[in-house]
Amino acid sequence: MMNKKMIVPVTLCLGLVVSASSTTRGAKSSDNRKPNIVFIYSDDWGYEDLSCHGSTFCKTPNLDKMADEGIDFQNFSVCNPVCSPSRTAIMTGHFPARHSVHGHFATVQSHIKRGMPDWLDPTEVMLPRLLKEAGYTTAHYGKWHLSNTDVTDSPSPLEYGYDDFDAFNVSGRFPQMSVDSTMTRTINFIEKNKEKPFFVNVWIHATHTPHYPKEKFLSQFPELDEQQKVYAAVVAEADYNIGLLFAKLKELGLDEKTLVIFSSDNGPEITGPATKTNLNDGSTGPGLGSYYSVGETNGLKGRKRSLFAGGVRVPFIVRWSGVVPSGKVNKTTPIAAVDMLPTFIELAGGTLPNDYKPDGESIVPAIKGEPFSRNSILYWQWLFANSKTDFWPSLGIQDGEWKLLVNKEFGRLELYNINTDWAEQENIAAQNPAKVKELEAKLAAWVSTLPVNPPSNCFSSERQNLNN
Numbered sequence: 037m038m039n040k041k042m043i044v045p046v047t048l049c050l051g052l053v054v055s056a057s058s059t060t061r062g063a064k065s066s067d068n069r070k071p072n073i074v075f076i077y078s079d080d081w082g083y084e085d086l087s088c089h090g091s092t093f094c095k096t097p098n099l100d101k102m103a104d105e106g107i108d109f110q111n112f113s114v115c116n117p118v119c120s121p122s123r124t125a126i127m128t129g130h131f132p133a134r135h136s137v138h139g140h141f142a143t144v145q146s147h148i149k150r151g152m153p154d155w156l157d158p159t160e161v162m163l164p165r166l167l168k169e170a171g172y173t174t175a176h177y178g179k180w181h182l183s184n185t186d187v188t189d190s191p192s193p194l195e196y197g198y199d200d201f202d203a204f205n206v207s208g209r210f211p212q213m214s215v216d217s218t219m220t221r222t223i224n225f226i227e228k229n230k231e232k233p234f235f236v237n238v239w240i241h242a243t244h245t246p247h248y249p250k251e252k253f254l255s256q257f258p259e260l261d262e263q264q265k266v267y268a269a270v271v272a273e274a275d276y277n278i279g280l281l282f283a284k285l286k287e288l289g290l291d292e293k294t295l296v297i298f299s300s301d302n303g304p305e306i307t308g309p310a311t312k313t314n315l316n317d318g319s320t321g322p323g324l325g326s327y328y329s330v331g332e333t334n335g336l337k338g339r340k341r342s343l344f345a346g347g348v349r350v351p352f353i354v355r356w357s358g359v360v361p362s363g364k365v366n367k368t369t370p371i372a373a374v375d376m377l378p379t380f381i382e383l384a385g386g387t388l389p390n391d392y393k394p395d396g397e398s399i400v401p402a403i404k405g406e407p408f409s410r411n412s413i414l415y416w417q418w419l420f421a422n423s424k425t426d427f428w429p430s431l432g433i434q435d436g437e438w439k440l441l442v443n444k445e446f447g448r449l450e451l452y453n454i455n456t457d458w459a460e461q462e463n464i465a466a467q468n469p470a471k472v473k474e475l476e477a478k479l480a481a482w483v484s485t486l487p488v489n490p491p492s493n494c495f496s497s498e499r500q501n502l503n504n
Contacts, residue, residue, distance in 0.1 A: 070171060071383050072229075072294070074222065075376070076238035076281075077126065078274065079119060079179065080340060082304030082331030083350055085243070085271055090334050093264045094271040095256070098279040099298060099353065106296075106355030107405060110367040111454065113434070114302055115374055117340055117347035117418060120181050122301040122373060123239070124156055127163050127182065127196065129377030129394035133417040135160065136490035141184040141205075144498045150419065153494030155183035155190040161392045163377045165197030167235045170386035174198045175225050178218040178239035180206040187496050200225070204241070215241040219277045223284050230288050233384070242274045243267065243331060245305065246323020263307075266328040295356035295383075295403070303340050303347040304331025335459045343416050343429040343441055345460045354403045361405040368455055370410050370434060375399045410436070415482050421446075433479045440465075440475040451475070 084091050088100040088108070115125035120140045121132030128135065138152055147154050164174045176193045180203040183190030188208040193201040202213045202221055213221075222238045249269035256272055257265045278298070285291045308318035308326035318326030331339075338344030352371065354360050374396030381388060382398045395412065402408035416432035421443055428448055429441035437455040442448070451465035451472055465472050 070233040070385055072226075072233060072290070073167065073172075073235040073380055073384065074226070074238060074281075074294075075126070075236070075297070075380075076222075076240060077123065077179075078240055078242060078298075078300045079244040080302060080305045080329070080331065081243055081271075081300035081350060082333050082339075083336055083346065084332035084334035085304065086351060089351065091332060093257070093260055094268050094332075096271060096275040098275045098282065099351075102278070102282075102296060102298060102355045103353050105357065105362045106353060106360045107364045107366055107403065109352040109354065109369065109371060109402075110349075110365060110458075111370050112299065112350065112352030113345075113348045113370070113372045113414060114300075114350055115348075115372060115414070115416065117302045117338075117342055117416075119179075119244075119301050120156075123182060125373040125395075126376050127156065128160055129163070129374050129396055130160075131374060131395050131415050131417070133415075133486050134395070136487055138417070138419045141181055141187070143184070143186045144496050144502070147490075148499065148502070151490060153490035154187045154496040154499060155494050156196075157491050157494050158191045158195040159493065161389055162196045163380060164235060164237070166377070166381055166386050166388070167384055168197045168199070170381070170384045171233055172384065173229050173232060173234045174236070175200040175234070176237040176239070177202050177213070177221040177225070178215065178237070179204055179241060180239070183207055185212065187498070189496050189498075198237075203239075219280060223281065226284065226290075227288065230290065235380075235384075240274070240277075243270050243304070243329070245319040245325050245329060246321045247319075247325075247328050248323050249273075263328050263330050266324060267330045292357045295354065295360070297355075297403075298351055298353040300350040303333060303336075303338065303342070303350060305329035305340050335461075337460045338426040341418075341420070342427045343418050343421075343432045344426050345454075345458075346426070348416065356403070359404055364405060366402070367458065368437075369399075369402050369408055370414065370436070370454075371399050371402060372396055372414050374414075379403070413478065413482075415479065417483070417486070431479055431483065433475050433482070435475060435478065438471055438475060440472060440479065442476070442479065449476075 085094050086096045086099050088103045114122045116122045116132050118140050121137045124132040124137045168174050176198045185208040190207040204212045218240050225236050247266055247270055249266050253269035253272040257268045285294050305326050307330050333346035336346035338346035378394045378398040382400050397412050414434040418430050421428050421430040428443050428446055430443045432441045437453050439452045439454050441450050450463040452460045
C-alpha cells in the first residue's frame with residue numbers, strides 16, 4: 037500500500053535505451069565505448085493504449101513518433117500476466133516459475149499461502165549484475181516490487197547489482213519514492229553518467245492504480261466521459277515524459293546512439309464496477325481506483341491476470357536512429373521478456389556464466405531489422421486461474437506459431453495459430469490433435485522441471501518466527 041504522496045502519477049512508459057557504438061554490429065557511431073542501456077517498464081498498459089495501435093480515446097504523439105522512427109513489434113509477450121513475476125523474467129532471463137514467483141509480492145502470510153518466497157533471490161544471475169561486471173554504472177528508479185513494503189528485511193536493490201536506487205514498492209525500511217520523481221531521477225543519472233557506460237532501470241507507476249490525473253492533462257480531453265478522461269490523462273502524462281527523455285537524449289548528443297524500447301509488464305487492469313460510489317474501489321492505495329482502468333486491447337482476448345493475448349501481449353516498440361529501420365511493423369516474430377537479458381548482454385559485450393542458461397535468446401538481429409528465427413519455446417504458469425471467461429488458463433506454451441492454453445482442473449484446453457489468428461479468437465484444437473498432443477507433452481516436461489518449494493534463503497524473519 038502506498039499513500040497519495042507516494043503515488044502522484046508519473047505516467048511513463050516502458051522504454052529501453054541503448055547507445056550504439058562502433059563495436060555494436062550495424063551501428064554507425066564512431067566512438068568505441070560500450071552502449072548505454074536505459075530500460076523503462078510501464079505498468080498495466082493495454083496493447084491498444086497508444087494512438088498508433090488504434091486507441092479510441094488516448095493520444096500518444098511521442099510514442100507514435102517513436103513507432104514511425106523504429107520497429108513496432110506486435111508479437112511480444114511478457115512471461116506472466118501480473119507485475120512481480122513479469123519483472124522477475126526481465127531481471128533473470130528465466131520464466132518466473134523457476135524462482136517460485138507466481139504472483140505479486142505482498143505480505144509474508146500471502147506468500148506462504150501462494151508458495152512464494154518473500155523476495156526474488158538476489159544470489160541468482162541478475163541482469164544488472166552482469167552489466168556491472170561488464171563495466172557499467174547501474175541504477176534503478178521507480179517501481180521495484182521484487183518484494184514489498186510489508187517485508188521490511190527484504191534485500192536492497194543494491195544487492196542485485198545496482199550502484200544506486202530510489203524506488204517505491206521496495207522494502208519498508210527504505211523511504212518510498214514519489215513516482216513523480218522517476219523520470220527526473222533518470223534524466224539526472226543520464227546527465228551525470230553520459231561519458232561512461234551506464235545501465236538504468238526505470239520502472240514507472242502508470243497506468244496502475246491508484247490514478248492521480250493532473251489537471252494539465254485532464255484539460256486535454258474535454259470531449260471524453262469521466263472514466264476515459266482520467267485514463268487518457270494518465271497515458272498523456274506518460275507520453276509527455278517519454279518526450280522529455282527523448283529531448284534530453286538529443287540535447288546530450290545521445291539521440292543517435294540510443295536504442296529505446298517501449299513496453300508494459302502486462303495487459304490492462306480489469307475495469308472496476310460501473311459505479312462511482314467509492315472512487316477508491318479496486319485501488320492499491322488512496323486515490324482513484326479501477327473504475328477508471330479502461331485500457332484497451334485492440335480485440336485481443338483477456339486482460340491482466342489472463343494468459344490469453346490481452347493479458348500477456350503488450351506494446352514493444354524499438355527505436356535506434358541509424359541502426360533500427362524506421363516505419364516497420366513486425367507482427368510475426370515471436371519475442372518475449374526473457375529475451376531482454378541475453379539481448380542486453382550481447383549489446384554490452386558481456387558474457388553469461390558458464391553454468392547459466394537463459395530461457396530466452398538474444399534478439400539483436402530482430403531489433404536491427406535482420407532475419408531472426410526463434411529457437412526457444414515460451415512457457416507460462418499462472419496458479420490463480422478462475423472459471424471466468426478468458427481467465428481460466430493456468431498453463432501455456434508457444435512454440436513457433438502455435439499457442440496452447442490448458443487448465444487440467446477445469447478440463448479445458450485451446451489451441452491457436454497466432455500467425456493466422458493474432459487475436460486468439462478461433463480454437464482449432466479439434467482440427468489439430470497431433471499438435472495438441474505434441475505441445476501438451478512439451479508443457480508437461482517443462483512443468484516437471486519447476487521447483488516444488490520456494491528458496492529458503494528468501495524467507496523473512498517474520499516467516500521464520502511464524503515457523504518457530
